Amino acid sequence: MASIDIALATIAFKRKIAYKTTWLFSVLFGGWALLAGLAVWNHLIGDGEIGGYDWEAMKAYLVIGFLTTTLAWAGAEWDMANRILDGLVAIDLTKPVDFQRARAAEYIGGMTASVPAAILGTVIAVLVFRPAGPASPLAAALTVFSLLFIFPLAFGISYLAILCCFVTQRFLGIQWAKDSLVAFFSGMMIPIALMPGWLQGLAWAMPFVHFTTTPASIYLGRVDTAGALGLIAVEAAWAVGLLVIARLIWRQLVKKVTVHGG
Amino acid sequence: MPILESQSLTKTFRRPDKASGFKGAVKHLAQRKYKNYTAVDGIDLSIDAGESVAYVGPNGAGKSTTVKLLTGILRPSEGTVRVMGRDPHTERIANAHDIGVLFGQRTQLWWDLPVEESLKLLKHMYGVSDADYKRRIERFDELLDLNEFMPALARTLSLGQRMRADLACALIHDPKMVYLDEPTIGLDISVKDRLRAFLRELVNDGTTLLLTSHDLADIEEVCERIVVIDKGAIAYDGSIERLKAHYITTKAVNLYLEGAADVPALAEKFPDYEWTAGEAPSEVTVTYESNRFTTAEVLGSLTAQLSPRDLSLSEPSIEDVIRRLYAGELTK
Numbered sequence: 001m002a003s004i005d006i007a008l009a010t011i012a013f014k015r016k017i018a019y020k021t022t023w024l025f026s027v028l029f030g031g032w033a034l035l036a037g038l039a040v041w042n043h044l045i046g047d048g049e050i051g052g053y054d055w056e057a058m059k060a061y062l063v064i065g066f067l068t069t070t071l072a073w074a075g076a077e078w079d080m081a082n083r084i085l086d087g088l089v090a091i092d093l094t095k096p097v098d099f100q101r102a103r104a105a106e107y108i109g110g111m112t113a114s115v116p117a118a119i120l121g122t123v124i125a126v127l128v129f130r131p132a133g134p135a136s137p138l139a140a141a142l143t144v145f146s147l148l149f150i151f152p153l154a155f156g157i158s159y160l161a162i163l164c165c166f167v168t169q170r171f172l173g174i175q176w177a178k179d180s181l182v183a184f185f186s187g188m189m190i191p192i193a194l195m196p197g198w199l200q201g202l203a204w205a206m207p208f209v210h211f212t213t214t215p216a217s218i219y220l221g222r223v224d225t226a227g228a229l230g231l232i233a234v235e236a237a238w239a240v241g242l243l244v245i246a247r248l249i250w251r252q253l254v255k256k257v258t259v260h261g262g
Numbered sequence: 263m264p265i266l267e268s269q270s271l272t273k274t275f276r277r278p279d280k281a282s283g284f285k286g287a288v289k290h291l292a293q294r295k296y297k298n299y300t301a302v303d304g305i306d307l308s309i310d311a312g313e314s315v316a317y318v319g320p321n322g323a324g325k326s327t328t329v330k331l332l333t334g335i336l337r338p339s340e341g342t343v344r345v346m347g348r349d350p351h352t353e354r355i356a357n358a359h360d361i362g363v364l365f366g367q368r369t370q371l372w373w374d375l376p377v378e379e380s381l382k383l384l385k386h387m388y389g390v391s392d393a394d395y396k397r398r399i400e401r402f403d404e405l406l407d408l409n410e411f412m413p414a415l416a417r418t419l420s421l422g423q424r425m426r427a428d429l430a431c432a433l434i435h436d437p438k439m440v441y442l443d444e445p446t447i448g449l450d451i452s453v454k455d456r457l458r459a460f461l462r463e464l465v466n467d468g469t470t471l472l473l474t475s476h477d478l479a480d481i482e483e484v485c486e487r488i489v490v491i492d493k494g495a496i497a498y499d500g501s502i503e504r505l506k507a508h509y510i511t512t513k514a515v516n517l518y519l520e521g522a523a524d525v526p527a528l529a530e531k532f533p534d535y536e537w538t539a540g541e542a543p544s545e546v547t548v549t550y551e552s553n554r555f556t557t558a559e560v561l562g563s564l565t566a567q568l569s570p571r572d573l574s575l576s577e578p579s580i581e582d583v584i585r586r587l588y589a590g591e592l593t594k
Contacts, residue, residue: 003386004386004387007382007383007386007387008383011372011375011379011383014375014379015372015374015375018374018375019374087368088368090330090335090365090368091363091365091368091369091370093333093334093335093354094333094334094335094358094361094363095358095387096355096356096358096359096387096388097355097358097387098355254337255337256337257335257336257337258275258336259330259335259336260275
């Protein structure tokens with residue numbers, strides 16, 4: 001990683017923590033969503049199981065969901081979108097840095113600002129609710145790997161959504177669509193295992209599933225080691241593939257950039 | 263050898279062609295129509311290294327669009343641009359190392375961080391050494407009082423401070439070619455004076471400068487050459503001195519007479535001059551062609567025959583010339 005990437009990521013990190021109250025609220029809100037999820041699923045599962053998840057496993061699934069949601073929602077996508085919509089992208093284009101690389105550094109820097117909150121919330125949830133532990137030490141290690149790939153994956157998805165602003169001139173609808181797709185097909189709202197077969201197939205064919213279902217499946221041992229490595233390879237391929245697709249789209253969009261006014 | 267050269271540079275935008283009102287909005291939703299609008303129309307421009315060029319024109323003339331084409335932000339619809347031998351759009355990153363850009367209406371400071379953080383980020387971006395960074399910051403501080411607000415959050419700066427900080431950001435890497443798009447917009451006179459002094463120093467040091475401004479004092483104090491653009495095309499390109507010599511062909515004397523001025527009678531008595539009534543009954547303005555009469559001759563004949571109570575000379579103004587160029591009264 002070059003010094004410019006670190007410098008851009010550091011700036012984005014500092015910008016995130018510059019607004020302490022907002023930062024604190026995001027942590028509290030994330031924690032509240034976890035509590036609500038635990039209450040609902042406790043009521044639904046009781047002493048039985050749903051979709052192969054008993055109460056202990058579901059607690060672990062929800063805690064992993066909390067962790068990945070806190071990270072995946074933490075990037076500075078509105079900052080990026082507003083720069084395009086307000087024309088500040090003109091300033092970015094006068095700088096000697098690759099546009100996509102600079103935005104990636106900023107986005108991942110912004111996500112990093114949420115890591116302390118994600119870890120703190122997870123540790124508290126583990127201590128208070130005592131969810132199921134990892135299937136094995138290897139499963140725990142592979143879960144960490146799959147969580148690390150969330151950073152480039154989240155950037156790839158958000159960046160593609162933000163590039164739509166060059167065409168739509170608005171971001172709100174795009175963001176709603178993107179957030180809905182991530183929330184539904186990642187398994188954050190409902191585990192993929194509870195969906196009809198065809199919908200499960202569709203979910204596994206998309207990148208969103210790697211936000212929650214992949215790390216949770218690896219952690220809980222719902223896939224063996226070969227399966228876990230396969231999922232991580234697919235997750236990494238999506239991360240790289242999205243960045244390549246975004247670069248190809250950018251090459252066309254930059255020819256059509258329009259910035260009106262002085 | 264030109265540092266910047268454009269040939270037939272043209273930029274056409276597509277604009278929605280939408281009727282006003284609810285009906286127009288609904289109709290546009292179902293049947294979208296667009297119109298092409300040419301913002302820059304065949305600009306041929308050549309700037310040599312070390313030149314300071316003012317790029318002026320009325321609102322919507324295409325000044326900012328030209329700057330965006332020259333800096334590589336926009337892709338030309340037609341024509342070519344070369345800056346230091348490169349195409350600024352396709353070789354954007356290499357070009358960006360050698361240029362400095364300031365858009366007066368868009369800040370490059372990170373809004374929620376101290377000014378110093380933005381400058382340090384740019385230091386990394388341009389690969390400026392620690393020694394060069396320190397030396398340049400010291401120089402900017404001498405000329406722009408930068409240290410006064412270096413620790414302040416960008417969003418807490420006054421407009422003048424923000425513009426000084428943005429100027430430092432545009433110049434921290436010692437660019438060879440600098441584009442300043444309305445750098446004095448909204449500033450008070452003392453900050454304007456300080457910025458102009460700084461820009462004069464920059465030009466004296468050999469930096470090539472392209473400056474757009476609506477403030478003609480910026481132009482006269484900083485630039486040697488002026489390019490006037492109107493409706494996307496060049497209306498004048500030459501030195502400011504030539505502009506004055508070529509287009510300022512009349513001078514004026516304001517006379518304050520003892521009694522009320524009888525303008526028709528004066529016009530009959532002095533038919534070589536143009537007479538206009540002033541604000542007060544005793545005031546009258548005499549306009550004469552400067553290539554036919556010297557000021558001394560005019561003053562001599564007027565004072566001898568009219569014995570005015572007082573008089574004043576109207577200095578030729580570049581502002582009037584540019585206003586007339588904008589209005590289409592003058593041609594190239």
